[in-house]
Amino acid sequence: MLDIINTNVYMQLTVGQYRNIKIATVVVLALAFSQSFVFKNFFIPVVLLVAGSLLLMYFRRRVKGILADERDYATGGKAALLAIQIYSWIAVLGMLALYSASDLNPYYQPVAMALAFSTTILLLIYAVMFRYYDKFKFSDKKFLFTVIVAVIFLVAAIAAIRTLSGEDDWICKNGQWVKHGNPSFAPPQTECK
Amino acid sequence: MKNKIKEIRTKLGMTQEELAAKAGVRRETIVFLEQGKYNPSLGLANDVAKAMGKKIDQLFDLD
Numbered sequence: 001m002l003d004i005i006n007t008n009v010y011m012q013l014t015v016g017q018y019r020n021i022k023i024a025t026v027v028v029l030a031l032a033f034s035q036s037f038v039f040k041n042f043f044i045p046v047v048l049l050v051a052g053s054l055l056l057m058y059f060r061r062r063v064k065g066i067l068a069d070e071r072d073y074a075t076g077g078k079a080a081l082l083a084i085q086i087y088s089w090i091a092v093l094g095m096l097a098l099y100s101a102s103d104l105n106p107y108y109q110p111v112a113m114a115l116a117f118s119t120t121i122l123l124l125i126y127a128v129m130f131r132y133y134d135k136f137k138f139s140d141k142k143f144l145f146t147v148i149v150a151v152i153f154l155v156a157a158i159a160a161i162r163t164l165s166g167e168d169d170w171i172c173k174n175g176q177w178v179k180h181g182n183p184s185f186a187p188p189q190t191e192c193k
Numbered sequence: 194m195k196n197k198i199k200e201i202r203t204k205l206g207m208t209q210e211e212l213a214a215k216a217g218v219r220r221e222t223i224v225f226l227e228q229g230k231y232n233p234s235l236g237l238a239n240d241v242a243k244a245m246g247k248k249i250d251q252l253f254d255l256d
Contacts, residue, residue, distance in 0.1 A: 069218040071231055 012064040021059050025052045084126055091119040106186035125151055195254040199227040201245055215244035 013021070029045070029052050036045040060067070068076075098112035132147055170187045171180045177187035202212055209227075213220040217240060225231035226241065233241065235249075242249045249255075 066213070066217060066219050069222050070234055070237055071222045071225060072219070 091115040
């Protein structure tokens with residue numbers, strides 16, 4: 001860790017120094033996220049996440065040495081594909097189990113839906129990325145950047161519409177839970193103040 | 194795929210670290226190549242051969 005302190009940001013980094021910086025960044029982000037849940041402040045961790053990513057991108061360019069080569073990318077590709085398949089199976093089975101048990105507890109249904117949507121988005125992004133690498137040049141970073149931004153924007157827009165519209169939910173009014181739209185789940189068990 | 198990377202590298206007096214730096218890969222990749230546990234792309238095979246001053250067919254058994 002002392003290597004980080006001794007590192008001049010204007011000089012080139014070794015692979016080891018970069019890894020230490022990466023670990024330190026992850027630790028800071030993990031602390032920020034855990035505290036954000038305690039204090040219910042979600043703005044700071046989002047800012048830190050973006051700042052941390054930019055910082056790592058900056059330091060990555062200053063690394064003197066090979067961080068990853070074709071074997072790493074090949075291994076990473078295989079591992080990513082397997083991880084996607086494992087997650088999809090677990091999520092789909094979990095979704096079915098939770099959905100079928102939603103009569104026992106209505107809170108299972110939104111969890112099941114979250115699993116279903118996350119799996120769909122994951123497979124959709126994978127399909128887009130696969131199509132990209134299958135059809136276009138690996139070096140065409142401008143197009144890749146455009147696709148990534150478009151996908152992120154689309155997902156954020158859908159999430160924002162779903163969250164901000166507040167349709168099909170229970171609203172607290174005069175100490176009682178009142179239907180807004182047509183929610184498919186039971187009112188919250190928490191006290192309405 | 195069988196290869197003579199280790200044999201030729203030793204004859205040339207190169208370390209795995211030096212060969213990795215010249216070929217633009219991590220040292221672990223050279224270890225995997227020497228053990229025959231990883232089949233490189235044509236580009237990497239060429240880079241390794243160039244780094245050792247050889248041609249691909251002198252390093253790799255293409256039969």
